Amino acid sequence: xxxxxxxxxxxxxxxxxxxxxxGRITYHILDNPALAAALAKELSNLHQAVKRCGVxxxxxxxxxxxxxxxxxxxxxxxxxxxxxxxxxxxxEGREFNxxxxxxxxxxxxxxxxxxxxxxxxxxxxxxxxxxxxxxxLALNPTVEGDTTALYIQxxxxxxxxxxxxxxxxxxxxxxxxxxxxxxxxxxxxxxxKI
Amino acid sequence: xxxxxxxxxxxxxxxxxxxxxxGRITYHILDNPALAAALAKELSNLHQAVKRCGVxxxxxxxxxxxxxxxxxxxxxxxxxxxxxxxxxxxxEGREFNxxxxxxxxxxxxxxxxxxxxxxxxxxxxxxxxxxxxxxxLALNPTVEGDTTALYIQxxxxxxxxxxxxxxxxxxxxxxxxxxxxxxxxxxxxxxxKI
Numbered sequence: 001x002x003x004x005x006x007x008x009x010x011x012x013x014x015x016x017x018x019x020x021x022x023g024r025i026t027y028h029i030l031d032n033p034a035l036a037a038a039l040a041k042e043l044s045n046l047h048q049a050v051k052r053c054g055v056x057x058x059x060x061x062x063x064x065x066x067x068x069x070x071x072x073x074x075x076x077x078x079x080x081x082x083x084x085x086x087x088x089x090x091x092e093g094r095e096f097n098x099x100x101x102x103x104x105x106x107x108x109x110x111x112x113x114x115x116x117x118x119x120x121x122x123x124x125x126x127x128x129x130x131x132x133x134x135x136x137l138a139l140n141p142t143v144e145g146d147t148t149a150l151y152i153q154x155x156x157x158x159x160x161x162x163x164x165x166x167x168x169x170x171x172x173x174x175x176x177x178x179x180x181x182x183x184x185x186x187x188x189x190x191x192x193k194i
Numbered sequence: 195x196x197x198x199x200x201x202x203x204x205x206x207x208x209x210x211x212x213x214x215x216x217g218r219i220t221y222h223i224l225d226n227p228a229l230a231a232a233l234a235k236e237l238s239n240l241h242q243a244v245k246r247c248g249v250x251x252x253x254x255x256x257x258x259x260x261x262x263x264x265x266x267x268x269x270x271x272x273x274x275x276x277x278x279x280x281x282x283x284x285x286e287g288r289e290f291n292x293x294x295x296x297x298x299x300x301x302x303x304x305x306x307x308x309x310x311x312x313x314x315x316x317x318x319x320x321x322x323x324x325x326x327x328x329x330x331l332a333l334n335p336t337v338e339g340d341t342t343a344l345y346i347q348x349x350x351x352x353x354x355x356x357x358x359x360x361x362x363x364x365x366x367x368x369x370x371x372x373x374x375x376x377x378x379x380x381x382x383x384x385x386x387k388i
Contacts, residue, residue, distance in 0.1 A: 002255050003243035007236045013229060014219045025208045027279040030253060033241045035207060040237035042201045043230045049197035059224060061196050085221040
């Protein structure tokens with residue numbers, strides 16, 4: 001396989017990019033040496049620069065991350081999310097001023113994800129440390145999301161913290177990543193106690 | 195801007211990739227250090243490895259390219275294409291056994307592309323060198339493609355070479371890059387003398 005074909009094959013491995021798109025992208029890059037160099041540099045740099053925040057688990061270049069280190073954010077309000085990319089979507093909505101907690105997945109026995117694989121122990125620690133008054137479960141409205149929300153609710157029974165979940169407004173079976181900002185904002189405002 | 199945002203911004207510059215897709219791709223890469231390393235390596239290597247063929251103008255790692263260097267191909271049959279990526283699409287159709295000539299664009303006075311910007315002089319040279327019997331103009335069925343085909347036809351008047359153009363079968367206003375193989379194959383078979 002030659003250099004062009006190898007690059008096309010690599011681009012085809014990225015989510016949402018098929019063989020034809022990968023070809024278009026590769027030829028576009030062939031015409032833009034500066035873009036190729038910039039991409040190569042950032043890709044080489046990425047895993048050195050970006051780590052997990054030791055507090056919330058988000059991707060960050062500083063530890064703790066800028067959100068966990070920000071005294072202006074409400075640390076008693078913790079938004080529990082499945083994965084780090086959900087943080088970006090919620091931050092873009094500019095609705096939420098608390099902090100985050102990345103679970104690292106959702107409970108899915110068939111895929112071998114049990115509660116022990118998630119950062120629930122750490123979440124319980126943070127409730128005490130942060131003197132948390134509310135956990136907002138911003139989990140996808142899917143079977144796995146519901147199961148995980150229920151598990152967290154049961155596990156935290158007796159803890160002096162209110163547990164809420166993002167309101168409907170998100171289409172059931174949908175994915176937080178693709179929600180428009182308005183719908184997301186409504187879901188934050190209309191969150192219900194569980 | 196942090197490393198994540200910089201990479202997302204770069205991916206957004208690629209054709210067909212919006213901001214959300216760029217985010218998805220970047221997080222996918224965050225979870226795949228090996229893919230990041232492979233992409234960085236191929237992107238760094240691309241412009242050193244891939245050159246233009248001195249004969250036909252296609253992208254290649256050897257000069258002349260494997261097609262121009264292949265004695266089994268019919269060098270008297272030259273397929274004239276707008277740009278190098280069209281070669282890949284036509285080769286995937288496995289219909290054509292001649293050689294290629296990359297024009298490097300189509301005549302478009304409003305965009306400042308005149309016949310002098312194209313490799314038409316070189317094409318005329320190759321007609322003699324290759325003892326060419328036929329030029330197949332595989333140009334997009336657009337105004338620019340029609341203009342270019344007409345210009346080549348007029349310029350080569352008197353040369354002992356047959357000039358044909360890919361048959362209709364391609365939707366007018368369409369783009370060679372997105373054609374299915376069957377339609378492309380039909381266009382090759384039904385090419386008409388102009």
